[in-house]
Amino acid sequence: MVVGDVVTDVVAVLAGGLTRGSDTPAAIRFTGGGQAANTASWLAAQGVPVTLVGAVGDDPAGRDRLAELTAAGVDCAVDRVAGCAxxxxxxxxxxxxxxxxxxxGANVRLRPGHVEATLAGTPDARHLHLSGYTLLDADSRPAGLRALAAARQRGLTTSVDAASAAPLRAVGPASFLGWVRDVDLLLVNTDEATVLAGGLDPPAQGRALIASARRVVVKRGGAGATWVDRDASVVTSPARRVAVLDVTGAGDAFAAGLLAAWLAGATPSAALHRAADLGAAAVSQIGARPAR
Incomplete structure (x- = not known):
């Protein structure tokens, strides 16, 4: 089960640097996006049964997002919020x-009751993955906190993707780490790790963060990734060398590869390699969802 944002991405791949106050040529695509929806799509593309819990508006964009997710094999437990975009x-x-x-938009209208009802109606769920954006916005935070608490009560393992450095900085490291305390897996990129743990090297950042999470993965983009366990074991893995078209959603694809492998019993090294495969696939295309 994946909980969090569903959005429309307007992706502009710039031909060069942004020219402020004038025109910048770009290739522009309208695509499905949202950290949780992207991760759910990449999980479904690997044949993993996945339910997405979120909220969209009762508008054409919401209908389009749900239609494409359903076509991709995602079971959508997504609330359609009237009067909201x-x-x-x-x-x-x-x-x-x-x-x-x-x-x-409607993502801030995700409510604890909807999350609770979906969990109660999905008795075969084994794992809950939460997009950090849900926690970083005060309006949706109660739903994110309820998702983690209800999952633990039902014996599910849990993971959280920290989402974004700027809103993490705004809410403060102590608050965020308190909200995710004792999750089974915390995913952070290098900027997020620096906000939460300071300017240390990735293994040291991971070791600092395992006081809050049982396992930490630091995503380092083209430099690979580092996995740290509470038993102090550290595993590093290189990134795949590919031509980069668009990095949008690369971390979401990485998370899906990591979760699919780890939940199937793979070692940390094997899970990181699978995550790197999907991350490489994501940056090799425009848009955040798997190519169809």
């Missing part, structure tokens, strides 16, 4: 960087 993100992508301009 589906979230939209403008993505400016250039090389190995992307900047996101976000309107979360």
């Amino acid at each position: 589906t979230g939209t993100v403008i993505v400016l992508a250039a090389g190995d960087e992307r900047t996101m301009i976000t309107e979360r």
